[in-house]
Amino acid sequence: MHSTAFHIQKGGVGKSTLSGNVAWKLSEHQKTILIDADPQGNISSWFLSEPPQYELADILTGGCSTEDGIIQLSNQLSLIPTFGLDGSLKQYAENTLNDEPFIFEDLNEALSRLGYEIIIYDLSPGMSRLEKCILIATDEVITPLTPEYFSIDGITIFRNELTKLNKNFRKDIKHNKVVCNMLNRSFRRHLSLYSEFTRMDMQLFTIPQDSRLAESQLHHQSIYTYDPVAKSITALNALADAIKAESNGS
Numbered sequence: 001m002h003s004t005a006f007h008i009q010k011g012g013v014g015k016s017t018l019s020g021n022v023a024w025k026l027s028e029h030q031k032t033i034l035i036d037a038d039p040q041g042n043i044s045s046w047f048l049s050e051p052p053q054y055e056l057a058d059i060l061t062g063g064c065s066t067e068d069g070i071i072q073l074s075n076q077l078s079l080i081p082t083f084g085l086d087g088s089l090k091q092y093a094e095n096t097l098n099d100e101p102f103i104f105e106d107l108n109e110a111l112s113r114l115g116y117e118i119i120i121y122d123l124s125p126g127m128s129r130l131e132k133c134i135l136i137a138t139d140e141v142i143t144p145l146t147p148e149y150f151s152i153d154g155i156t157i158f159r160n161e162l163t164k165l166n167k168n169f170r171k172d173i174k175h176n177k178v179v180c181n182m183l184n185r186s187f188r189r190h191l192s193l194y195s196e197f198t199r200m201d202m203q204l205f206t207i208p209q210d211s212r213l214a215e216s217q218l219h220h221q222s223i224y225t226y227d228p229v230a231k232s233i234t235a236l237n238a239l240a241d242a243i244k245a246e247s248n249g250s
């Protein structure tokens with residue numbers, strides 16, 4: 001079992017869009033589960049047109065079994081949702097998580113026993129207890145960035161936080177992949193920031209700006225079902241392949 005989180009403390013960079021689509025691709029070959037761990041519940045409203053019965057917080061508090069909290073999205077892809085409206089995840093994180101910092105490791109083990117090979121967490125853009133407890137339960141974290149002036153600062157801050165987490169919890173969470181998302185090569189500004197990204201000592205993936213990604217979400221679909229020839233597909237496949245390779249090594 002391999003667990004990956006898409007994270008940085010910056011909003012709107014594509015964490016949810018990449019988590020959902022990459023999970024969709026990975027599920028072609030491996031039993032995959034997507035965990036909506038963002039109290040905004042964006043992944044859940046994207047993939048579900050009906051409100052689910054249970055949410056992640058119910059599994060964590062024992063309000064339902066792990067199996068009952070899982071929704072099947074396709075043959076090999078499942079989702080543990082979070083209610084964006086009136087959800088309990090934030091409350092759980094504020095009131096109870098402090099006493100159970102390793103609960104996401106327990107959840108990963110339970111999912112592994114159910115046969116899941118890949119776990120993808122979508123996180124909110126914060127670095128509160130919730131995000132920290134999830135990060136320490138993951139094998140690797142992948143950071144999406146957009147070609148903006150403050151992105152390099154953002155990743156430096158994020159790497160410092162991760163170093164502290166690894167040290168304090170005696171972990172070795174890998175962080176060697178960054179994604180330059182929403183790149184438009186016809187903007188000179190994007191190209192010059194992109195060249196700064198290439199100087200980082202990390203594996204760099206590039207996803208083009210693609211309006212079909214946002215459209216597919218409005219239609220409650222992955223880009224793979226909505227538009228299998230969309231211009232972002234090849235790049236998303238490359239990212240999914242890299243996660244697959246990482247999972248084979250873990």
Ligand SMILES: Nc1ncnc2c1ncn2[C@@H]1O[C@H](COP(=O)(O)OP(=O)(O)OP(=O)(O)O)[C@@H](O)[C@H]1O
Nearest residue numbers: 011012013014015016017125182208209210213214
């Ligand atoms: N490559 C892309 N091309 C065009 N639009 C994109 C691309 N990636 C993401 N988007 C759009 O950008 C918006 C923000 O993306 P998304 O919600 O995935 O970001 P996020 O990092 O998860 O945000 P938050 O921090 O609020 O959770 C969405 O409307 C999404 O459809």
Ligand SMILES: [Mg+2]
Nearest residue numbers: 015016038042
């Ligand atoms: Mg999001």
